[in-house]
Amino acid sequence: xxxxNVTLKDVxxxxxxxxxxxxxxxxxxxxxxxxxxxxxxxxxKELNYTPQWTARSLRLKRTHTIGIIIPNxxxxxxxxxxxxxxxxxxxxxxxxxLFNTSNDEDIEERAIKLAISKRVEGIILATISKNEKKISxxxxxxxxxxxxxxNKLNIKNIDQVLSDDVGGSYKLVEHxxxxxxxxxxxxxxGPLEESSSFEKLRGYKKAMxxxxxxxxxxxxxxxxxxxxxxxxxxxxxxxxxxxxxAIYCMNANMLIGCLRYIIEKKIMIPxxxxxxxxxxxxxxxxxxxxxxxxxxxDIEMGTIAAEILFKRIEGCxxxxxxxxxxxxxxxxxxCGCA
Amino acid sequence: xxxxNVTLKDVxxxxxxxxxxxxxxxxxxxxxxxxxxxxxxxxxKELNYTPQWTARSLRLKRTHTIGIIIPNxxxxxxxxxxxxxxxxxxxxxxxxxLFNTSNDEDIEERAIKLAISKRVEGIILATISKNEKKISxxxxxxxxxxxxxxNKLNIKNIDQVLSDDVGGSYKLVEHxxxxxxxxxxxxxxGPLEESSSFEKLRGYKKAMxxxxxxxxxxxxxxxxxxxxxxxxxxxxxxxxxxxxxAIYCMNANMLIGCLRYIIEKKIMIPxxxxxxxxxxxxxxxxxxxxxxxxxxxDIEMGTIAAEILFKRIEGCxxxxxxxxxxxxxxxxxxCGCA
DNA sequence: ATAATATATGATAACGTTTTCAATAACGTT
DNA sequence: AACGTTATTGAAAACGTTATCATATATTAT
Numbered sequence: 001x002x003x004x005n006v007t008l009k010d011v012x013x014x015x016x017x018x019x020x021x022x023x024x025x026x027x028x029x030x031x032x033x034x035x036x037x038x039x040x041x042x043x044x045k046e047l048n049y050t051p052q053w054t055a056r057s058l059r060l061k062r063t064h065t066i067g068i069i070i071p072n073x074x075x076x077x078x079x080x081x082x083x084x085x086x087x088x089x090x091x092x093x094x095x096x097x098l099f100n101t102s103n104d105e106d107i108e109e110r111a112i113k114l115a116i117s118k119r120v121e122g123i124i125l126a127t128i129s130k131n132e133k134k135i136s137x138x139x140x141x142x143x144x145x146x147x148x149x150x151n152k153l154n155i156k157n158i159d160q161v162l163s164d165d166v167g168g169s170y171k172l173v174e175h176x177x178x179x180x181x182x183x184x185x186x187x188x189x190g191p192l193e194e195s196s197s198f199e200k201l202r203g204y205k206k207a208m209x210x211x212x213x214x215x216x217x218x219x220x221x222x223x224x225x226x227x228x229x230x231x232x233x234x235x236x237x238x239x240x241x242x243x244x245x246a247i248y249c250m251n252a253n254m255l256i257g258c259l260r261y262i263i264e265k266k267i268m269i270p271x272x273x274x275x276x277x278x279x280x281x282x283x284x285x286x287x288x289x290x291x292x293x294x295x296x297x298d299i300e301m302g303t304i305a306a307e308i309l310f311k312r313i314e315g316c317x318x319x320x321x322x323x324x325x326x327x328x329x330x331x332x333x334x335c336g337c338a
Numbered sequence: 339x340x341x342x343n344v345t346l347k348d349v350x351x352x353x354x355x356x357x358x359x360x361x362x363x364x365x366x367x368x369x370x371x372x373x374x375x376x377x378x379x380x381x382x383k384e385l386n387y388t389p390q391w392t393a394r395s396l397r398l399k400r401t402h403t404i405g406i407i408i409p410n411x412x413x414x415x416x417x418x419x420x421x422x423x424x425x426x427x428x429x430x431x432x433x434x435x436l437f438n439t440s441n442d443e444d445i446e447e448r449a450i451k452l453a454i455s456k457r458v459e460g461i462i463l464a465t466i467s468k469n470e471k472k473i474s475x476x477x478x479x480x481x482x483x484x485x486x487x488x489n490k491l492n493i494k495n496i497d498q499v500l501s502d503d504v505g506g507s508y509k510l511v512e513h514x515x516x517x518x519x520x521x522x523x524x525x526x527x528g529p530l531e532e533s534s535s536f537e538k539l540r541g542y543k544k545a546m547x548x549x550x551x552x553x554x555x556x557x558x559x560x561x562x563x564x565x566x567x568x569x570x571x572x573x574x575x576x577x578x579x580x581x582x583x584a585i586y587c588m589n590a591n592m593l594i595g596c597l598r599y600i601i602e603k604k605i606m607i608p609x610x611x612x613x614x615x616x617x618x619x620x621x622x623x624x625x626x627x628x629x630x631x632x633x634x635x636d637i638e639m640g641t642i643a644a645e646i647l648f649k650r651i652e653g654c655x656x657x658x659x660x661x662x663x664x665x666x667x668x669x670x671x672x673c674g675c676a
Numbered sequence: 677a678t679a680a681t682a683t684a685t686g687a688t689a690a691c692g693t694t695t696t697c698a699a700t701a702a703c704g705t706t
Numbered sequence: 707a708a709c710g711t712t713a714t715t716g717a718a719a720a721c722g723t724t725a726t727c728a729t730a731t732a733t734t735a736t
Contacts, residue, residue, distance in 0.1 A: 005399075007722055018686045023724060031684055048479050053456045054395040055722035058691050061343075063392060065435075074421040079412035086411065086438045095456065097403075098436045100424045118391045118433065141386050227620065259624035281621075282565065286597035288626025345692055356716045361694060369714055393692035396721050 006049045015043035026051055057119070066309065067115035069099040069108065070126040076252060076281045077298050078126060081149060084302025085124055092310060094121070105131050109138075116142050122309045124302075126150040130193055145312035147305045152195035157320050159312070161305040164326035165196050168294045169203025169248070171329055172276045175292065176246045177211045180335050182274055186219040186237045186244035188230050188254050197222075200250045200278065219244055223254050230257030238265070238273075246274035246335070252281045252293070259287055275334040290332035297325045344387045353381035364389060395457070404647065405453035407437040407446065408464040414590060414619045415636050416464060419487060422640025423462050430648060432459070443469050447476075454480050460647045462640075464488040468531055483650035485643045490533035495658050497650070499643040502664035503534050506632045507541025507586075509667055510614045513630065514584045515549045518673050520612055524557040524575045524582035526568050526592050535560075538588045538616065557582055561592050568595030576603070576611075584612035584673070590619045590631070597625055613672040628670035635663045 008026070012019045017036055024032045025040040032040075043049075057063045068085055070078040086096050097120060099111035108127060112135065115123055122145040127135065136155045139146055148160040176182045187204050190197035201220070208215050218240060221233035230249065234257065237244055249255040255277040267273050269289055277284060280293040304323055311318075346364070350357045355374055362370045363378040370378075381387075395401045406423055408416040424434050435458060437449035446465060450473065453461055460483045465473065474493045477484055486498040514520045525542050528535035539558070546553050556578060559571035568587065572595065575582055587593040593615040605611050607627055615622060618631040642661055649656075 005722095008724095009722075019722090020687085020724075021685060024685090027724085031682090033684060036684080050451070050455045050480075052396075052722055054392060054401060055691090056724080057392040058390075058396050058693085058721090059723045059725085061691070072421065073411060073424065074414075074417040076412075079417040082436070083410065083412040083438060086436060087440075090438065095452070096436045098420070098424060098434045100421060100428065102425075113388070114433070117388045142388075253620075256620050256624050263624060263626070263628065282591075282594050283621035283625070286594050286601060286625050287621070288601070290601065343692095346694095347692075357692090358694075358717085359715060362715090365694085369712090371714060374714080390692060393721090394694080396691090396723085397693045397695085399721070 006047045007052070008049075011040065011043050011047055011049050014047060015039045061119075063119050063121060064093060065095045065097055065118065065120050066122045066124065066313075067097045067099060067111075067118070067120040068124045069101060069111045069115065071101050071103045071128060073098065073100055077150075077279065080296070080298035081124075081126065081302040081305075084299045085306045088303055088306035088310070101128070103128055109134055112138050116144060120144065122146070122313045124149060124305055124309060127153060128194060145309055147309045147312070149301055149305045150196060152199075152322070159305075159308045159320050160322045161301050161308065162322065162324055163196070163297055163301065164324045165199035166203040166206070167324075167326050168278060169200040169250075170207045172248055172278070172292070172294060173204050173207035174211070175329060175331070176248070176274060176276060176335060177207065177213065180246075180274060182245040182335075183213055184216070184219065184242065184245045185213075186221070186247045188233050188237075188247060188249045188258060189220060189222045190225045190250050190254075191222060197250060204248060216242060218242060223257065225251055225253055227253060227257035227260070230254035231261050232257075234258045234261040238267070244273070246276070249275070249277040252277050252279040252284055255284065255287075255291065269334050270336040274336060280330050285332065289334050291334040292332045293330050294327045295330055297327050301325055344385045345390070346387075349378065349381050349385055349387050352385060353377045399457075401457050401459060402431060403433045403435055403456065403458050404460045404462065404651075405435045405437060405449075405456070405458040406462045407439060407449045407453065408462075409439050409441045409466060411436065411438055415488075415617065418634070418636035419462075419464065419640040419643075422637045423644045426641055426644035426648070439466070441466055447472055450476050454482060458482065460484065460651045462487060462643050462647060465491060466532060483647055485647045485650070487639055487643050488534060490537075490660070497643075497646045497658050498660045499639050499646065500660065500662055501534070501635055501639065502662045503537035504541040504544070505662075505664050506616060507538040507588075508545045510586055510616070510630070510632060511542050511545035512549070513667060513669070514586070514612060514614060514673060515545065515551065518584075518612060520584040520673075521551055522554070522557065522580065522582045523551075523584045523586060524559070526571050526585060526587045526596060527558060527560045528563045528588050528592075529560060535588060542586065554580060556580060561595070563589055563591055565591060565595035565598070568592035569599050570595075572596045572599040576605070582611070584614070587613070587615040590615050590617040590622055593622065593625075593629065607672050608674040612674060618668050623670065627672050629672040630670045631668050632665045633668055635665050639663055 008019045008022045011022045021036060022040050025037050066089055068082055073079055073082055089096060101108040101111055124147050126149050132154055146158060148158060152160060152162055173185060176185055189201055192198050205215050223229035223233045247258060249258055269275055276292045278294050280296050284291050284293050346357045346360045349360045359370060360378050363375050404427055406420055411417055411420055427434060439446040439449055462485050464487050470492055484496060486496060490498060490500055511523060514523055527539055530536050543553050561567035561571045585596060587596055607613055614630045616632055618634050622629050622631050
């Protein structure tokens with residue numbers, strides 16, 4: 001395998017013109033004669049020349065690259081975010097560098113530093129959000145535009161695209177209460193240090209309180225977005241003396257764990273237990289019975305985040321803003337007949 | 339927001355030494371006195387210096403970046419491949435540039451060219467595999483190591499990591515026949531131009547023929563990996579005069595479409611229809627009833643591909659090889675009692 | 677016809693690194 | 707005292723581009 005490293009210089013020599021002229025041809029600039037253009041183009045084809053972005057980036061001080069930092073690409077939610085961001089930026093001729101943090105703070109911090117070192121022109125960040133000061137200082141020191149998605153950061157001067165967690169939770173729980181008359185509603189939660197969990201919990205509590213129901217803390221189980229923990233949580237709930245009539249899962253991953261217990265114990269849905277979940281991933285409609293949920297907003301979230309980031313990269317100076325995306329119920333059969 | 343673009347030169351001036359000396363400190367080289375080292379390090383901290391990879395890459399002719407080119411990140415399978423590759427290469431201090439081809443040949447070709455132009459040091463490619471000659475010439479012209487995953491390419495001189503599609507299919511279909519005595523077995527397939535579909539079909543046919551069953555072409559439906567097409571395919575199959583006793587889905591995404599029809603028509607599994615699917619994604623265990631499938635190999639595939647690519651980048655000259663990863667049945671209740 | 681402009685090209689410098697290479701100082705060894 | 711070795715630094719070149727400037731020619735306007 002020969003290494004092809006043809007440079008402008010080679011093309012220039014081959015076609016008998018100067019290096020800048022070749023550069024002008026490559027970049028389709030004005031002021032180059034048809035004759036020369038043709039000669040150069042055929043030389044480029046002949047030699048198989050490809051511009052080297054490493055050199056270009058150095059000279060132009062533009063990498064045409066953005067970084068996307070998320071906990072886990074293979075997660076339904078983040079996978080879609082990445083997809084949406086990639087689609088948007090690919091059209092704008094930007095490349096995407098992907099960083100997986102595996103929910104680890106240190107890795108996240110290193111990822112941010114690496115992204116900066118690679119001189120990405122912008123960052124989409126889904127943070128686990130415990131190290132706000134560090135992130136804040138990293139950001140302010142380097143002046144790279146960042147858009148935060150999913151989990152809120154308590155930093156001003158930063159754009160954020162978030163789901164309406166309070167409102168979504170409220171809709172789901174209110175549905176259980178008002179449409180079906182359930183009173184004992186359990187909740188399988190993500191880690192409460194993350195804003196998305198915390199706000200979903202707020203929505204749950206508000207729906208309960210607005211309907212004169214008392215919140216029983218023993219019905220709130222933190223399962224850290226994990227299937228296995230959700231399985232355990234469901235077991236604990238169902239073995240509890242105060243058994244719930246319904247369970248609300250804060251995401252679809254935990255729904256899987258929950259369903260595993262339900263299937264193992266042959267619990268009947270909705271007769272023995274009602275079920276709702278936050279995210280309406282495809283499979284949510286094909287478990288049995290299909291589960292009532294909130295319409296997905298991941299693609300929309302990714303696209304909006306990308307739009308905002310792109311504007312910032314182009315130099316937009318508007319006020320920083322927090323976009324909240326809300327979502328509608330998708331009513332299925334997991335709560336009983338409507 | 340101030341732009342921080344501190345360079346070696348700035349650090350050098352600040353600490354009263356030369357640029358190469360600062361470089362030596364940054365790269366932890368020998369032959370720099372403790373006194374100078376300390377001075378420089380504090381200057382680096384003071385000025386918030388970060389090395390610029392654009393310049394470094396140009397000088398070193400190494401980008402420490404690999405490209406990963408796949409049809410769709412948000413797909414269960416490819417998301418896991420990306421995850422595995424990212425994890426592997428992150429440990430080796432490589433970055434990942436992600437390219438989504440959306441199953442489009444032209445985009446795929448452009449992605450390869452872009453990756454080359456960015457001077458990635460290697461590529462992981464999940465191709466849709468119709469343009470073998472183009473890819474072949476691109477590859478041979480630039481001498482960048484490539485590892486192909488998922489779909490086979492008929493190119494020699496290239497490493498490939500593939501699943502044992504023939505064998506996997508065979509196991510699933512044989513299970514339906516031998517364990518449960520089904521004879522009329524339908525198949526919902528991906529596009530037959532893709533090697534993975536084609537080979538899965540071969541496995542299906544071989545299992546049928548080995549068991550003296552005739553293959554009825556009207557029971558083979560191409561659904562292009564799509565949920566909606568799989569829904570239609572299932573409808574056609576079930577309305578067919580020659581109704582199948584069992585359906586085999588070539589991937590889990592099509593299983594979702596298939597299940598939607600089944601739920602809509604209240605078809606009973608396994609009483610009215612048995613079901614098996616290729617990939618054992620998490621949700622496959624929580625549809626009702628849980629579906630018999632083949633254990634996932636996506637993470638393993640990604641990791642092995644990454645290992646091979648890394649060795650090639652390091653200059654390994656071994657013969658090119660095709661790795662086939664096989665997988666075991668996960669038997670659940672979608673076919674009847676065993 | 678002359679000046680003014682538009683077109684076409686190339687020399688040179690610059691982007692921020694790392695890599696020679698040479699120079700100097702410090703250190704023992706004979 | 708002369709010498710070789712080792713340690714420590716900096717000057718200059720290089721990586722492959724693009725931008726600035728100057729120059730030369732062609733075209734247009736006066």
